[in-house]
Amino acid sequence: MTGLHLAWAELRRWLRGSPIRPAALIALALIPTLYGCVYLWSNWDPYGRVDEVPAALVNEDRPVAVNGRTLDAGTRLRAELFKRHDLKWSAVRADGAAEGLKNGDFLVTLTIPRDFSADLASVSGSSPRQARLTFRLDNAHGYIVSKLTEAAVGELRAAVDSAAFTQYAKAALTQQAQAQAQAKGATGSALQQAVAAQQSAIDAQAAAIGRGVKIDTVTHHPARVYGRGLAPFFFSIALWVFGLVVYEIVRPLNLRALSARTRPWAVAIGGWAPAALIGVVGAVVLYVVADAGLGLGAEHLWATLGLLALAAAAFTAVGQVCRALWGVAGALVMLVLLMFQLVSCGGLYPIQTEPAPFRAIHPFCPMTYLVNGLRVTLTGGRTSELWRDVAVLACLLAAFWIIAAAVAAVQRTWSAKRLRPALHA
Incomplete structure (x- = not known):
């Protein structure tokens, strides 16, 4: 069997059966367009909207x-x-x-x-x-x-x-x-x-x-250098990407525990805690390397580390729910969410200079609150705003804990669809 035959066989596997499979291929093909065009639209002419x-x-x-x-x-x-x-x-x-x-x-x-x-x-x-x-x-x-x-x-x-x-x-x-x-x-x-x-x-x-x-x-509260001013944005991207990739290795839910009638909340915590621990360690290492290698120098060191740890835990919880609900397609969902947050969190240009659709979703983006909070902890600012950002991220974490427990409860019941999912690696 030649390589072309193998390639055609793989394509046929995705084109047959559930309509979800060809839809997934179309979604993958559109990823470059979505990323490129949405990001380009967001940054097309920010200086032309300074009057906002x-x-x-x-x-x-x-x-x-x-x-x-x-x-x-x-x-x-x-x-x-x-x-x-x-x-x-x-x-x-x-x-x-x-x-x-x-x-x-x-x-x-x-x-x-x-x-x-x-x-x-x-x-x-x-x-x-x-x-x-x-x-x-x-x-x-x-x-x-x-x-x-x-x-x-x-x-x-x-x-x-x-x-x-x-x-x-x-x-x-x-x-x-x-x-x-x-x-x-x-x-x-x-x-x-x-x-x-x-x-x-x-x-x-x-x-x-x-x-x-x-x-x-x-x-x-001067940032002094360009990189220090952009650190909140890039740190937020890094932690969201971690929440996306960690469940490529760690299981979002322990199926054996589900079969053993373990309580749903325990199964949810069991799938989240190892990934969150790795994420917290990664967040600390991220700051230490940026500080030692680039001289980041946070105004409030412990607040920065605490906020990074909270965000790592919250973004990991989002990734767990996406992967538990949609399987391998959950990574695609996280990727699309990242794409829209890149242009809507206000990490680069003031949100007032962004197109109207991105301004509308700005308050609903988790990365918005990490970016805003890190600006305060890294360069200084009002602590009342920092506490607001902490509260939002904590609520996000709690909400996705609850959703993960609900997903675990539902997945106690097995079906033919779950035994043979339309999308799998």
Whole structure:
């Protein structure tokens, strides 16, 4: 029998009998398309959706009177920012912005200080000061936010110029030049000629002042390096993949114990505990290697190890149920779940920049809560959010324990379908 005959015989085995078999082949053939296209769709143009990133604008500026005119630079800049839609701006008070940045309601904040107009107006005086703005973000909500908002800072500089600050500086400097010429006795056409002679220098200086508004960027809980910011995402993938592959070796349920009328919950725990123990050890080794080899350096070491252990146990429980319910097809189910979590857990780009379907399933992804929790334990953040993530993962573990026990109870009864499954290795 040739190799081609053997290949055809294997294909016929999958094409005959239960319709589940050809459906499984079709599902396998679609895996590359699902992975490639879904992931590509998710990352197609995240920078083009930065206008969905929630941002707080705090305007504390006080208008000032200059040469008989009122300069309200803060209000002018606020109007320009809302018109440009570079970020999803909300005008709030300082305390609301600070609280929103802590709890993730806002990913960035911009503060216009109370002396912003006064500093801009100082260009016409003897002691000019540089106007400043303060841009804040928090890496506890994702390191990539800082990269996404770098473009926003550039747009902010453009907004400062568009808000007519350069034109104001030009007018102020022109008035200053006129005053200097008048002090020297120039009048009429002589005055105009004196000012015109300085016009190119005035234009250049005004443009420099408009561009010279300094933007201070303050990062809370900085990840410092790219890899440290992405560690929560890749750690989550690693533990989910473990839950997928461990039951290729470990039995999800002990069939002999089921036949011996052992209690279902005991059978479920007996199939979960060995795999979970291996997973916990693997999670600890994962952190130790990343820390020793790459200098990961968690802000909260024991919380990181505890969260990794809990996630390993929970993801293992999910893998146990999938394998016990669907056999070898359970691995395919875990793989598909991983695919959708990769684009919906917010591990790379802020979830606000993802397409609507991925934003909708974001709260239902187990990896979402491990990613969020690890951001807090690795780089710092609010412990209340960490406890929420721990509670969700603990509930996930308990729920799948219960489901595994129910599956064990059902599988006490044998059927012809179970004795000869449509899909088997």
